[in-house]
Amino acid sequence: MAAILSSHPPNQASVRAAATNPSSHPAHQLTLSSRPALPLRPRTRFPCVQCIYRPDFSGKGAIGSNRADWLSTCAILSSKVAVSKKQEETDKPVPGDGDSNKGVSGDEAGGKLSPVVSAVNGHISGSATLDLVPICNLPKALTISDLSPAPMHGSQLRVAYQGVPGAYSEAAAGRAYPNCEAIPCDQFEVAFQAVELWIADRAVLPVENSLGGSIHRNYDLLLRHRLHIVGEVQLPVHHCLLCLPGVRKEYLTRVISHPQALAQCEHTLTNLGLNVAREAFDDTAAAAEYVATNGLRDTAAIASSRAAELYGLQILADGIQDDSGNVTRFVMLAREPIIPRTDRPFKTSIVFAHDREGTSLLFKVLSAFAFRDISLTKIESRPHRNRPIRLVDDANVGTAKHFEYLFYLDFEASMAETRAQNALAEIQEFTSFLRVLGSYPMDMTPWNAPSSPSSASSPSPPL
DSSP, X not given: OEEEXXXXXXXXXXXXXXXXXXXXXXXXXXXXXOOOOOOOOOOOSSOXXXXXXXXXXXXXXXXXXXXXHHHHHHHHHHHHXXXXXXXXXXXXXXXXXXXXXXXXOSOOGGGOOOBOOOEETTEEOSTTTSOOOOGGGSXXXXXXXXXXXXXXXXXXXXXXXXXXXXXXXXXXXXXXXXXXXXXXXXXXXXXXXXXXXXXXXXXXXXXXXXXXXXXXXXXXXXXXXXXXXXXXXXXXXXXXXXXXXXXXXXXXXXXXXXXXXXXXXXXXXXXXXXXXXXXXXSOHHHHHHHHHHHTOTTEEEEEOHHHHHHHTOEEEEEOOOSOTTOEEEEEEEESSOOOOOSSSOEXXXXXXXXXXXXXXXXXXXXXXXXXXXXXXXXXXXXXXXXXXXXXXXXXTTEEEEEEOEEEEEEESOOTTSHHHHHHHHHHHHHOSEEEEEEEEXXXXXXXXXXXXXXXXXXXXXXX
16 A cells, blocks of 8 residues: 655656655655655645555555555545645634644744644544543442442441431331441331332331330331341330420420320320320321421420430420330341351241131141240231132122231241241141241340330340
């Protein structure tokens, strides 16, 4: 291949000189081969480019050894000519790279030097015209720490709970995972989704209270979501009657709190002589926040002493729960289950259903644990959402309608034990649905009924 690039085509004198002396070529003329000079053409105003494909030119590593290289070279040279032509037509010099004497072309008409700007495929290359991404804004490469597993038990974790700061669930999260980053959620459903979407590492949610009973909403969510129970924590609940500073109980017309808290303090509120309306609220701490934010001097809230401290309320009455042994059981949820062991007391939670008639089936399921000396700690029934009604036809009586139930059951055994595995294998023969919600360590922390708010706020170390 021979390529000739010149800003001004040679005149007749230079051609005759080149013919008599082949070794003397003009300085501005680039020749890639010894091919005879091309026929003379009339002088033109603009630079021109001529590329000749030489298939016989096949030097090792040389440009032009194949047709693809020849086409690429032609495109680059053509783009340079197009840019130079555009600059001469507009007569607007392009700013250089800071050196006024560097990279200028040969046309000095009018005393102006036109810088030669390299171009590829018709686009001028240079930081002044191209939108280059700064190096500091490039994405950071992944490291091995980004792919490491979630922190272990007791490490710095993001723990989701339902409520606002000052809620009992926040205290349970701190008891289960000391020094964790507690993430408040406005609903139980949001706490489940926060773990599933990797916004949080764990969730701590209540499932039952010694006075108010089971929290059915969370039992339903345990079945709906695919999280695993990895632990439990039992938190003593110490209720306080909170109001704005300076308010006396005679001024109160209503008390707001979570329905469970209102039920746990029903008799005490009556004994205090409070003729007030009781209104349910989403959360105990949220009720305290509502009173403080709106400046309600006729409304009190039932919440913890920590909520009083956070929202600037006074404690009108302390320890107003009907039973001093008021305890709420929380479960810790994670995306992955833990490995069951036998070196400490474990508890296992399951849920099952059946599609057969009669109550003998439930007796068979419970007998599978009794025969193996496995203690049951909890049994809860919930309506079957997918099949709530079961019809039983009797030719003499008619059609009977029975509710279909799901049964939640907790028993004291680890799934690493053979007796627990055999019990579940036997239960599976009688049930149409069986799922293990989790096998986790039991909360064996010694518990004493708190006599003051300070003792309630200093729980024992977690498992």
